Amino acid sequence: MMNKRKSLFEYCTTNSEEDLNFKTIDELYDITLSEAEVNITYENYLDDYERIENEFRKITKLDKLDIKFLFFATALQCLRQHTLVFKERVDHKTSDKNVKKGIKESSDRSHKWYNPSLEEIISNPVPFDAMFGSKDYNLGIGGGFGHRAKTLGHDPLLGWIFGTMNIATSTLTTYSFESYHIKTGYTVDNKRRDKISNRASTEKVFKYSVDKLMSGNEGRMNLATSLIKEYIHLKSDINTIAGLPIPIVSTVSPKLAEKLANYGFDTANLKTVVTQASGAMIINFFIGMIHRMLYDETKEHSIELYEVKTRKILSYSNLLASTSNVIYVAINAYIGNTKEIRKLDVGGLLVTLYRLISDDKFIHKIKKEFIETELHKKINLELLEEKNKTEELLKNLNYEASSNFV
Numbered sequence: 001m002m003n004k005r006k007s008l009f010e011y012c013t014t015n016s017e018e019d020l021n022f023k024t025i026d027e028l029y030d031i032t033l034s035e036a037e038v039n040i041t042y043e044n045y046l047d048d049y050e051r052i053e054n055e056f057r058k059i060t061k062l063d064k065l066d067i068k069f070l071f072f073a074t075a076l077q078c079l080r081q082h083t084l085v086f087k088e089r090v091d092h093k094t095s096d097k098n099v100k101k102g103i104k105e106s107s108d109r110s111h112k113w114y115n116p117s118l119e120e121i122i123s124n125p126v127p128f129d130a131m132f133g134s135k136d137y138n139l140g141i142g143g144g145f146g147h148r149a150k151t152l153g154h155d156p157l158l159g160w161i162f163g164t165m166n167i168a169t170s171t172l173t174t175y176s177f178e179s180y181h182i183k184t185g186y187t188v189d190n191k192r193r194d195k196i197s198n199r200a201s202t203e204k205v206f207k208y209s210v211d212k213l214m215s216g217n218e219g220r221m222n223l224a225t226s227l228i229k230e231y232i233h234l235k236s237d238i239n240t241i242a243g244l245p246i247p248i249v250s251t252v253s254p255k256l257a258e259k260l261a262n263y264g265f266d267t268a269n270l271k272t273v274v275t276q277a278s279g280a281m282i283i284n285f286f287i288g289m290i291h292r293m294l295y296d297e298t299k300e301h302s303i304e305l306y307e308v309k310t311r312k313i314l315s316y317s318n319l320l321a322s323t324s325n326v327i328y329v330a331i332n333a334y335i336g337n338t339k340e341i342r343k344l345d346v347g348g349l350l351v352t353l354y355r356l357i358s359d360d361k362f363i364h365k366i367k368k369e370f371i372e373t374e375l376h377k378k379i380n381l382e383l384l385e386e387k388n389k390t391e392e393l394l395k396n397l398n399y400e401a402s403s404n405f406v
Contacts, residue, residue, distance in 0.1 A: 052374040056367050059301050060308040065294070070313050073287045077321030080279045081345045086272065087239045099236035107184040107194045114169040114200070114208040118218070121167060121225050125194055126233045127182035128153030128163060128172045133196035139174065141196075145242045145261055149254035150175050156267045157247035159234055160227070165209040167226035171200045175250045179205050238268050246270055276347025284314050284355070304366050311359040318352040321345075 062070065105125045109116065116124075128151040134141040141147040148154035152173045153163030162173045173179045179202040185195025212219030238244050243266035245257035260266070291310045300306045325345045332340035 048375060049371065052371045053367075055374070056305075056370050059305055060312070060363075062309060062312060066291075066309055066313055069287060069291050070317055073283065073313060073317035074320045076283045076287070077280060077317060077348065078324060080283060081276075081321065081325050081343065081348060084276065084279070084343075086342050087268075089239055089241045089243070089268070092237070092240050092242065095236045095240045099232060107192045109170055109182065109184045109194070111183050112170075113181065114171070114204055116168075116170045116222075118222050118225060120170070121222060121229065124170075126153060126163070126167055126229060127170050127194060128166045129233075130172055130182050130194035130196050132185055132187070132193045137180065137196060137199075139180075139196065141174075145245075145258050146254075148237065148242060149245045149250045149257040149261075152177075152250070153230070153233075154237065154244055155247055155250055156234060156238070156244050158251070159230060163230040163233070164223065164227045165205050167229050168212055168223050169200075169205050169208050171205050172196060173202060173205065175254050177202055177251075238271070243268050273347040273350070276345050277351050278347070280318065280345075280348045280351040284318070284351070287317070288314055305370070308363050308366050311362055315355045315359040318348070318355050322349050322352040325349075 105123060107124055109120060109124060129147070131141050131143065131147050134147075139150065141150050152158050152175060153166050155162070165171075166173055166179075170182050171179050172182055179200040180196045181198040181200045182194050183197040184192050185197065187193055209223065212223045234244065243261055245254075246260060246265060246267060249257040249260065288310050291313060292307070295303060295306050297303075322345060325343070325348065329341055329344045332338075
């Protein structure tokens with residue numbers, strides 16, 4: 001950019017006095033600036049750039065204290081990876097036994113539309129677990145993951161609303177927001193079982209639930225009990241072999257939710273990833289905060305350049321921890337220890353990827369600003385020299401310099 005510039009001095013010495021007539025130094029300055037910036041050769045510019053870039057590396061290089069922070073942060077991340085407790089997946093009956101602590105439920109509904117009693121809510125299974133009678137309405141609610149993907153009471157997010165309302169009104173709401181009454185039916189061997197028996201109005205499911213909330217202590221108690229029962233049911237289902245679908249996906253496509261679950265993308269694994277990522281982010285936050293607290297303006301160039309060192313510590317520590325985790329899991333998978341595969345720190349890997357991208361952008365930004373600032377310092381010196389030369393030349397040509405030239 002610099003080698004095409006015509007300096008103020010060059011402009012004045014290569015133009016006749018007629019061309020310079022009535023031109024103040026401000027006008028001359030504007031003319032030359034429109035043609036180029038200052039008279040610095042391209043080669044000098046490259047030399048300056050490399051010199052300043054090396055200076056930036058030197059300033060932001062990790063010192064002994066920074067290295068200690070790096071190893072401490074890496075150790076904390078590795079400790080987090082190996083101390084995270086993973087819950088074993090169990091079958092539905094075992095999970096029910098572990099969560100419900102021996103509480104027994106059986107279908108014995110009095111068939112009051114939208115208004116079961118408190119005792120009925122407590123003693124009966126959650127209505128959206130019903131599969132008996134689904135063929136009568138071509139719902140395709142089968143066993144395993146199928147009925148969980150097609151009923152909103154099993155959605156880990158929407159279930160808090162629809163599941164609670166279904167329990168409070170003895171109904172079932174499907175992924176397409178259609179609702180059905182649940183009654184007590186009888187199998188061919190005369191066993192009582194929850195049965196999908198009649199169509200219901202989803203609008204009335206909402207209305208009756210809101211009415212319970214507004215009607216007094218009895219209605220609120222029914223709704224509160226339904227909410228607790230929803231919590232217990234989700235807790236008992238989340239770590240079963242079938243698992244629960246990823247929130248909201250079922251409303252788009254139950255088949256997609258089931259397909260994702262078959263590949264391991266269900267709520268239990270999502271919860272694990274979120275836990276891993278949260279742990280990694282908390283460690284990064286405290287390491288970064290403590291390191292920034294040690295900033296000494298008498299020793300460091302600026303807080304921005306010191307921040308570059310903080311970012312390097314966080315990026316490097318996350319990268320080292322994630323790399324060691326991948327190697328650990330890969331070795332165990334190779335030797336046949338498949339149980340250790342679940343210790344793959346997916347959440348930590350995502351945080352590492354984010355840090356590498358975001359920290360690199362930040363460091364590049366600070367580096368660019370530093371180089372530009374240092375180059376501008378040299379450019380300003382060149383401009384000052386040009387100004388002095390031009391003022392002297394204009395005096396010789398009997399031109400008076402403008403008093404407001406900067």
